[in-house]
Amino acid sequence: MANLNRRQVLAALAAGAAAVPALGLQAAQRSSMPAPPAGQNAAALAKNEDFWREVAGYYDRTEGIVNLEHGYWGKMAKPVQQAYVEATRMVNAQNSYYGRKGYAADAKRAVNVIAEALGAHEDEIVVTRNASEAIHNLIRQYQGLNKGDAVLYADVDYPQFKTTMHWLEESRGVQARVISLPSRATQKDILDLYRQAFDANPNLKLMLLTHVSNQHGLVIPVAAITAEARQRGIDVICDSAQSWGLLDYKIGDLGVDWAGFNLHKWIGSPVGLGVLYMRRGTLEKVAPYPGETDPDNSKAATRIHTGTANFASILAIPAALEFHQAIGAANKEARLRHLRRLWTNEAQDMPHIEVLGGADEASWTGMGAFRLAGKSSPSDAKDLQQRLENEFGIFTVVRKGLASGHCVRITPQVFSSSQEIASLTSAMRQLRA
Ligand SMILES: Cc1ncc(COP(=O)(O)O)c(C=O)c1O
Numbered sequence: 001m002a003n004l005n006r007r008q009v010l011a012a013l014a015a016g017a018a019a020v021p022a023l024g025l026q027a028a029q030r031s032s033m034p035a036p037p038a039g040q041n042a043a044a045l046a047k048n049e050d051f052w053r054e055v056a057g058y059y060d061r062t063e064g065i066v067n068l069e070h071g072y073w074g075k076m077a078k079p080v081q082q083a084y085v086e087a088t089r090m091v092n093a094q095n096s097y098y099g100r101k102g103y104a105a106d107a108k109r110a111v112n113v114i115a116e117a118l119g120a121h122e123d124e125i126v127v128t129r130n131a132s133e134a135i136h137n138l139i140r141q142y143q144g145l146n147k148g149d150a151v152l153y154a155d156v157d158y159p160q161f162k163t164t165m166h167w168l169e170e171s172r173g174v175q176a177r178v179i180s181l182p183s184r185a186t187q188k189d190i191l192d193l194y195r196q197a198f199d200a201n202p203n204l205k206l207m208l209l210t211h212v213s214n215q216h217g218l219v220i221p222v223a224a225i226t227a228e229a230r231q232r233g234i235d236v237i238c239d240s241a242q243s244w245g246l247l248d249y250k251i252g253d254l255g256v257d258w259a260g261f262n263l264h265k266w267i268g269s270p271v272g273l274g275v276l277y278m279r280r281g282t283l284e285k286v287a288p289y290p291g292e293t294d295p296d297n298s299k300a301a302t303r304i305h306t307g308t309a310n311f312a313s314i315l316a317i318p319a320a321l322e323f324h325q326a327i328g329a330a331n332k333e334a335r336l337r338h339l340r341r342l343w344t345n346e347a348q349d350m351p352h353i354e355v356l357g358g359a360d361e362a363s364w365t366g367m368g369a370f371r372l373a374g375k376s377s378p379s380d381a382k383d384l385q386q387r388l389e390n391e392f393g394i395f396t397v398v399r400k401g402l403a404s405g406h407c408v409r410i411t412p413q414v415f416s417s418s419q420e421i422a423s424l425t426s427a428m429r430q431l432r433a
Pocket of ligand 1: 132133213239242274
């Protein structure tokens with residue numbers, strides 16, 4: 001559509017909004033997509049360097065540094081970037097004429113592909129600017145709190161959301177309770193600690209639950225904790241910002257009513273896209289965005305009011321999901337876990353290194369973290385990050401939220417190579433000095 005002349009655009013629009021082509025997908029189909037070799041399961045494919053080299057070829061390379069800080073946002077693959085650039089051009093050329101007449105159908109299509117990929121109904125999905133918009137609105141617009149109630153969050157939660165949970169103390173007269181998880185934990189350890197927190201705080205009404213911690217990639221057993229919380233009348237807001245695409249799952253596997261996601265991390269969309277999920281029949285306790293009305297509590301879309309958004313990024317959603325699915329969600333999870341194992345297996349035998357995060361496989365993701373043993377202060381972590389960058393050319397990030405202390409996060413992507421991980425383990429060995 002980017003190159004259509006005015007007469008062709010008018011003809012397309014005259015045929016009705018539904019006739020406007022789904023731009024993101026069309027553009028993506030013009031480029032090839034990765035094709036995993038037949039007959040290899042995810043575990044075997046995870047070690048197939050030829051295939052992952054081919055996948056890396058779909059991305060522009062970062063020059064000058066080994067970048068192991070991909071927890072911030074995900075790079076677009078070239079077909080997605082192509083769809084995004086073409087959509088940007090088309091939206092800019094057609095301007096309000098497209099915005100007012102053609103965009104609604106394309107936006108609906110983007111919602112459909114998200115819903116299908118997540119295993120949700122379309123009316124349960126709202127596109128947001130990021131996970132923060134989705135989760136902040138859930139916390140702020142939650143109606144189920146009375147003076148004297150308590151809310152719960154954990155040290156592993158996203159720092160800005162911890163602050164929002166605390167803000168409920170002043171704004172709603174509730175008490176905010178915090179649970180601290182150990183620096184290494186199994187699924188059972190985590191569930192037991194949440195159970196203890198529930199027992200110790202019978203006045204809990206709401207909790208924030210993070211599927212994958214942005215600190216060290218720890219996986220929280222969301223379904224088991226949510227089932228327990230439900231029995232006790234505790235509502236759960238699930239932060240899945242870091243998990244969708246890093247892990248392979250459907251929304252039903254989490255068992256939650258409400259969640260916030262990012263598309264711009266592990267799904268690989270353009271930056272500035274997230275998702276609010278609200279399960280049908282659960283909207284009553286979360287008020288519409290101020291000024292919006294929803295007398296039947298049936299419209300999740302009324303819980304967000306973004307205003308004018310980046311049309312082109314939304315048009316590129318089908319391309320991003322198509323690329324993600326071409327690699328295969330299970331293959332991606334397995335490859336990222338494999339890359340993490342390559343460094344943690346070695347690091348665990350280095351007495352001067354403390355590896356943080358999962359203590360059993362189900363509690364691990366491709367994202368991990370470490371610190372020098374006994375060195376958990378802010379300046380220790382900053383020095384470590386600086387040494388990795390300046391002495392070894394490896395880019396990482398300091399994480400500051402864990403009760404056990406500061407650390408450096410290691411986050412490879414699907415385009416990271418096993419040689420890049422080898423350069424990390426080599427650096428870790430030398431950090432002893
Ligand atoms: C666990 C977690 N929650 C929420 C967010 C917020 O995501 P965004 O900045 O895209 O809104 C992040 C971002 O890093 C995160 O890692």
